[in-house]
Amino acid sequence: MLLTQKAVAEGARALIYLTAQKADLLQRGKTEEERKEADELLGFLTPIAKAFLTEIGYEAANLGMQVFGGHGYISEWGMEQNVRDARIGMIYEGTTGIQALDLLGRKVLMTQGESLKGFTKQVHTFCKENADNEQMKPFIEPLAELNKEWGDLTMKVGMTAMKNREEVGAASVDYLMYSGYAVFAYLWARMAKVAQDKLAEGTSEELFYTAKVQTARFYFTRMLPRTKAHAVSMMAGADTLLDMPEEAFAL
Amino acid sequence: MADYQAPLRDMRFVLNEVFDAPALWASLPKVAESVDPETADAILEEAGKITSGVLAPLSREADEQGCKWSDGEVTSPDGFKEAYQTIVEGGWNGLGGNTEFGGMGMPKTLVAQFEEMMQGANMAFGLAPMLTAGACLAVDAHGSQELKEKYLPNMYSGVWSGAMDLTEPHAGTDLGIIRTKAEPNDDGSFNVTGTKIFITWGEHDMAENIIHLVLAKLPGAPKGPKGISLLLVPKFMVNDDGSLGERNSLSCGSIEKKMGIKGSATCVMNFDGAKGWLVGEENKGLNAMFTMMNYERLGVGIQGIGAAEASLQNAREYAMERIQSRAPTGAQQPEKAADPILVHPDVRRMLLTMKGYVEGGRAFSTYVAQWLDISKYADAAEEDRRKRAEGMVALLTPVAKAFLTDRGLDACIMGQQVLGGHGFIREWGQEQLVRDCRITQIYEGTNGIQALDLMGRKVVGSQGKLFELFAEDVATFIEENSSEESLRPYLEPLAAAFERLSDVTEHVIKQASDNPNAIGAASVDYLDLFGLTALGYMWARIVKAAAPKAGDDTSGFYSGKLKTARFYYDRVLPKTVSLAEGIRSGSESMMAHTAEEF
Numbered sequence: 001m002l003l004t005q006k007a008v009a010e011g012a013r014a015l016i017y018l019t020a021q022k023a024d025l026l027q028r029g030k031t032e033e034e035r036k037e038a039d040e041l042l043g044f045l046t047p048i049a050k051a052f053l054t055e056i057g058y059e060a061a062n063l064g065m066q067v068f069g070g071h072g073y074i075s076e077w078g079m080e081q082n083v084r085d086a087r088i089g090m091i092y093e094g095t096t097g098i099q100a101l102d103l104l105g106r107k108v109l110m111t112q113g114e115s116l117k118g119f120t121k122q123v124h125t126f127c128k129e130n131a132d133n134e135q136m137k138p139f140i141e142p143l144a145e146l147n148k149e150w151g152d153l154t155m156k157v158g159m160t161a162m163k164n165r166e167e168v169g170a171a172s173v174d175y176l177m178y179s180g181y182a183v184f185a186y187l188w189a190r191m192a193k194v195a196q197d198k199l200a201e202g203t204s205e206e207l208f209y210t211a212k213v214q215t216a217r218f219y220f221t222r223m224l225p226r227t228k229a230h231a232v233s234m235m236a237g238a239d240t241l242l243d244m245p246e247e248a249f250a251l
Numbered sequence: 252m253a254d255y256q257a258p259l260r261d262m263r264f265v266l267n268e269v270f271d272a273p274a275l276w277a278s279l280p281k282v283a284e285s286v287d288p289e290t291a292d293a294i295l296e297e298a299g300k301i302t303s304g305v306l307a308p309l310s311r312e313a314d315e316q317g318c319k320w321s322d323g324e325v326t327s328p329d330g331f332k333e334a335y336q337t338i339v340e341g342g343w344n345g346l347g348g349n350t351e352f353g354g355m356g357m358p359k360t361l362v363a364q365f366e367e368m369m370q371g372a373n374m375a376f377g378l379a380p381m382l383t384a385g386a387c388l389a390v391d392a393h394g395s396q397e398l399k400e401k402y403l404p405n406m407y408s409g410v411w412s413g414a415m416d417l418t419e420p421h422a423g424t425d426l427g428i429i430r431t432k433a434e435p436n437d438d439g440s441f442n443v444t445g446t447k448i449f450i451t452w453g454e455h456d457m458a459e460n461i462i463h464l465v466l467a468k469l470p471g472a473p474k475g476p477k478g479i480s481l482l483l484v485p486k487f488m489v490n491d492d493g494s495l496g497e498r499n500s501l502s503c504g505s506i507e508k509k510m511g512i513k514g515s516a517t518c519v520m521n522f523d524g525a526k527g528w529l530v531g532e533e534n535k536g537l538n539a540m541f542t543m544m545n546y547e548r549l550g551v552g553i554q555g556i557g558a559a560e561a562s563l564q565n566a567r568e569y570a571m572e573r574i575q576s577r578a579p580t581g582a583q584q585p586e587k588a589a590d591p592i593l594v595h596p597d598v599r600r601m602l603l604t605m606k607g608y609v610e611g612g613r614a615f616s617t618y619v620a621q622w623l624d625i626s627k628y629a630d631a632a633e634e635d636r637r638k639r640a641e642g643m644v645a646l647l648t649p650v651a652k653a654f655l656t657d658r659g660l661d662a663c664i665m666g667q668q669v670l671g672g673h674g675f676i677r678e679w680g681q682e683q684l685v686r687d688c689r690i691t692q693i694y695e696g697t698n699g700i701q702a703l704d705l706m707g708r709k710v711v712g713s714q715g716k717l718f719e720l721f722a723e724d725v726a727t728f729i730e731e732n733s734s735e736e737s738l739r740p741y742l743e744p745l746a747a748a749f750e751r752l753s754d755v756t757e758h759v760i761k762q763a764s765d766n767p768n769a770i771g772a773a774s775v776d777y778l779d780l781f782g783l784t785a786l787g788y789m790w791a792r793i794v795k796a797a798a799p800k801a802g803d804d805t806s807g808f809y810s811g812k813l814k815t816a817r818f819y820y821d822r823v824l825p826k827t828v829s830l831a832e833g834i835r836s837g838s839e840s841m842m843a844h845t846a847e848e849f
Binding site: 075 | 269274363417423424448449507508509512567570571578579580592593594596597598599633667668671672674675682683686689690692693694698699755791806807808810811814815817818821822823825827828829830832833836837839840841843844845847848849
């Protein structure tokens, strides 16, 4: 429970700063090209930052409450308030479902996948730069594989969507969650690299950096597998969602 | 907010068409004495009226009002006292009780449906009859004849309610370290002293007496769980003629402010040399509890399903009435300003996921109830039948508790999300269901504890033998139906999912042989994996019952079942792939951090 919360909180912080960085570059980038690139990445990242972080943030808040057992349910301890307060995040400023439609429908598919490529290119570069780093292998190998799968799945969903517009809505939330986990994998790999380098250099904050590497490992082995379920589910198609007539819902 | 309607159509479908409960009841002579299909149906009908008509309308206001504590007295929310009388008048507390002492002797398969209706309609209220029934189970199974005769009849009728006093400020999961003491008196009674917390309905104004079952330690008792005794401690002493006597020396020190189930009183109980009597043997208190614990675990799982059903009813109604934006394929209701949100794939995804969990969960809770019935009521001569049922009960009850509450909460969260911003507003009822449902993952043994019980005690502890019982049941179903056309799309993926579960089971058993952390590292994901697969099995059995009738069905009930099954298999069951991988990664990444590194 605690490690899941840690992986979420620290990964989230990294994603927020990455997104904020793009916002800054959009405003203050020195060249037109730099600003344009930042704009595209920002457009890609914002629905993920909003929806993915509020969804897993809520899960993490509930885990924190669960650690307290029965006391977690008692108002004075503050944990259940945190859960209640966190719940609105998935609803306002555009529900999770709407963010998902924005990501897949507008940002990814309407640019023919270019906005995704803008991101996966950066991931690909990072993976290549660290391909020969033995210590980074547990992160680079799964990340590279995931990065490729991400592109493949996007293409597949795009093709089914051309034949049937309802496929976008059917796949969107699974696609958003998959994307969130993939972005996190990239960020956790980057953090692991920084931490490993610091440990190799010698540091007075050994515990801090060791913990980063370990949390990254936890994320990769225990949380990242969730992408597998989302991959299967997003390709399941719109039929199972749309076949059921309205009257059958009423029973 | 939709008016809660007891889901009788589906309950009848599950009982009669999926599981042929009447045949089960007929095969258990003691049960057959008390129930037949007509009686069962009448009970369902009446239960539907009471839960929908009397209990449900009180739930929203009770959440706003809460209980009041003043000087040791607790006042329940408006209408609860009267509603409790309705329960008493119908003898509903004793529905599953021992006929020898005034209970109705109904099988759990039937009682489970009543419980779901009650919990779905009003969980805060429903906890009072639920705990009373639980207390009755413990007394009936382990109390002396004298104790049973004195207390059970009024508890079955509900004239006296029951409470379970286990937890202390420093001891919840770990009951071995409780401090409440029981000092023996010459007349065979004991004086109980100590403080208990989180005691649901430990004090209230709905019944003239409250019978507490209290865990305490006798002088010289062994340390730990083996030193716990169970005592019956009444709020008012009961005279030999059954009339009420003096107030006993226990009192409610305060009630808690909680996230949910606000209509119920969660009490601090102070025992000050209160007089009580042993239930069962000295130092065998936990044993006495275990009998009841399996029923309670299923009961809590049923609370999860009940809340989820209520949420689904609200969400469904909203999705059909709320118009917002247009369907992706073009306006479905062009005469209106927008289309009902039911047209949107993602809204359907949420409703269908809820449906998958609720209807599959209802089938699973009934399936587990069957094993409880066989294990309790099978003829003495049917040794094998009873043993098999006991094994199934042991394996499945932690799954029923944890999985149905975890998925129940997921369903309530989705049901809230369907309402958008209105889901966050109290009057609409959805956020209350989330808050109420949340406790079910915590009490009666947290879901983490249920997972340890399943993985450690039941699966690894039996070296997979208990798991094989369930595996055999599924394998037999697959084999017997292999030529069934309607089932073919399901049997293959079911077999694949089950193979995944079996492989992982074997994997963990092996890991556990030399890694003490293997069980705890796998447990929660394992229980999830088990539950998802078990629900897949349930959906296959639902398809078997529904398929033959789907062609002629104009109501959409049977065809809806087939489509929901399809959705469950396509969209929900794949979660098992991720879970299996996480489990296989082992305990290393989980245990690597030192305390400081956290």
